[in-house]
Amino acid sequence: MKITFHGAAGTVTGSMHLVEANGRKILLDCGLYQGHRKEAFEKNRHLPFDPASIDAVVLSHAHIDHSGNIPQLARNGFRGKIISRPATRDLCDAMLRDSCFLQMRDLVYVNEKRRRQGKHLFEPLYEERDVDAVMKMFECVPMKREHDLGGGVSLVFHNAGHILGSAITQIDVRGRDGNRRLLFSGDLGQPGQPILRHFEYPQGADAIIVESTYADRLHPCADDVAGRLKSYVDDIVQLRSKLLIPAFSVGRTQQILYFLNRLYKAGRIPPVPVYIDSPLSMKATEIYRRHRECYNDDTCEILRTGEDPLSFPGLKFVETPQQSMALDKAGGPMVVVAASGMCEGGRVVHHLKEFLGDVRNIVLFVGFQAEGTLGRRIVEGGQGDTVKLLGEERKIGARIKTINALSAHADREGLMDWVRGVKGGTVKKAFAVHGEPDRTAKMAEAMAREGVPETFAPAPGASFTL
Ligand SMILES: [Zn+2]
Ligand SMILES: [Zn+2]
Structure with a gap:
């Protein structure tokens, strides 16, 4: 199994990790990179792989920095399945359309300026009809149900407690040299928040990919x-x-x-x-x-x-x-x-x-x-x-x-609690993603202190073999 970190590597946004195993190419998240306009536009438009070569996109949750570039992927040749929990599909329908609306609102303003300067006009990354097309590509998988991705690769979703439908993704690969299990945390919710279930601790992973948004801080104790x-x-x-x-x-x-x-x-x-x-x-x-x-x-x-x-x-x-x-x-x-x-x-x-x-x-x-x-x-x-x-x-x-007590992301203690809970004796490699560079570095250090043999804060485009 090979993992390449294409997005949310040394940054919080644009979550996108490519898993290649047994001839299958599975994209974990396909988020929009959000940042300085021009840089964001370039990054989102030019994907670092051929979209037609991807067999499936697996979505951890519906936030735009995790799902927002799917219509562009499809526009450029992706014809595979988009796998998510049912709630994520429904939220994506609403959020991707909202993303079209926000892009258009932004472009009206930007293009007005560019017209005056005699520059060529920008086009949106995608439009509502692209969203219509991708909504037909979704395949919903309930929690805890093993889903076959073909070629001896399968997935299981577990609760992540972040927003409705948010999931920890477990990828299992059967190979000649044995089986491998990868866990991708997605975004983890802060324990004790109302409505949603607490994140879970799936066992038996060989490698984990963990978010690091608040790897350097503790949330204020539960406010009334x-x-x-x-x-x-x-x-x-x-x-x-x-x-x-x-x-x-x-x-x-x-x-x-x-x-x-x-x-x-x-x-x-x-x-x-x-x-x-x-x-x-x-x-x-x-x-x-x-x-x-x-x-x-x-x-x-x-x-x-x-x-x-x-x-x-x-x-x-x-x-x-x-x-x-x-x-x-x-x-x-x-x-x-x-x-x-x-x-x-x-x-x-x-x-x-x-x-x-x-x-x-x-x-x-x-x-x-x-x-x-x-x-x-x-x-x-x-x-x-x-x-x-x-x-x-x-x-x-x-x-x-x-009121600071409502946070959608686990703090340092919450993240480390998850790492301790899933580590068992099996996790050999851990990757810190979805955080500013100092935070992913801190997360990697903290996981090493917990006894994970190899920890990394991957740079964008870095690949690793499991
Ligand atoms: Zn999120
Ligand atoms: Zn996120």
Whole structure:
């Protein structure tokens, strides 16, 4: 078996690893590289292998940095199967179309500039009809079921606890010189998060590929998320004002709904209008509702009582931009959950423009805010500071709050817990991927300290034989 690390090698984005065994070529993830526009465009367009030669793509989960380049792969000759869990297929349908929309929105802006400069215009990497085509190539495999990839190669999915449908991929290869087992962690969720099952520890692997997003840090200990949410809701109900929560559409939005459902059911918050204001969030929530096979025991218990854990009275989904804008004019109290999570685009930006000035309002950040984003500037500035919003200076009057306890990625302890759990006496090689170079290096060192004989932080394009 040969593994080549084509993406998410020394970086967090563009997850893509090629496994060659018994004459089969299996691509683990086919993610979009996200970064500086021109560099990203080149990398995503020029794949480092012939797409027609790939027999199957196996998807760990639906995040765009893991699935977002599949339509391009198909556009350039890939005719194999795309293997994923059912929830991943459904989320990909929504997210790949959203990716088309975002690319087009970006291109309108870029091409306008290029036209003025007399340069040739960029084209999108792919369009909706390419997404239509790839959706027909999916083959869904439930958890724990062995799936034959041909040529003595097979796979099994295990829970990864990251987003709905996220999986750890086990690849088994039968060969003349014995059998080999490879585990690919995909993205691992932080233990103890609501809704989804905890990641699992499949045994008997010869080699593992492990993500390293937070290999150098520990998340703050479990914050009282419900208690803090309750206090903010009480506050805006009393002041008849607004609570704005910027949140990513897939995962974080559903976690917020879950906590609000629990608070409401326990009688800890009064009924208050809650608006989910993002078309993708609405689709993703429907998909979360459908795929109950991914739920953990607590969430299944709620289902058994006949309730929907992602619903409560007062919850409304905002469909059109007009309805979204009407929220800005309406009176409180209300909770608005809108994308994007880092305030870099989407409807949340318009709400910020209206909500940010009022001292009675609260803006609650529930996710990591990357450097250079509007979200980061608001969190760092805080009340009283001024930020530039859609070209205008806005003074921050609203109270800015942060809950850091919700993380989609396991921290250093979580990652090492997984490594210890799967290591057994069998793992001889471990590869650290999906992290900045200092983090993959730290992850490789930490795995060596755990006694894994050979550990690596592979450079892009590096190949290894098992
Ligand atoms: Zn992910
Ligand atoms: Zn990822």
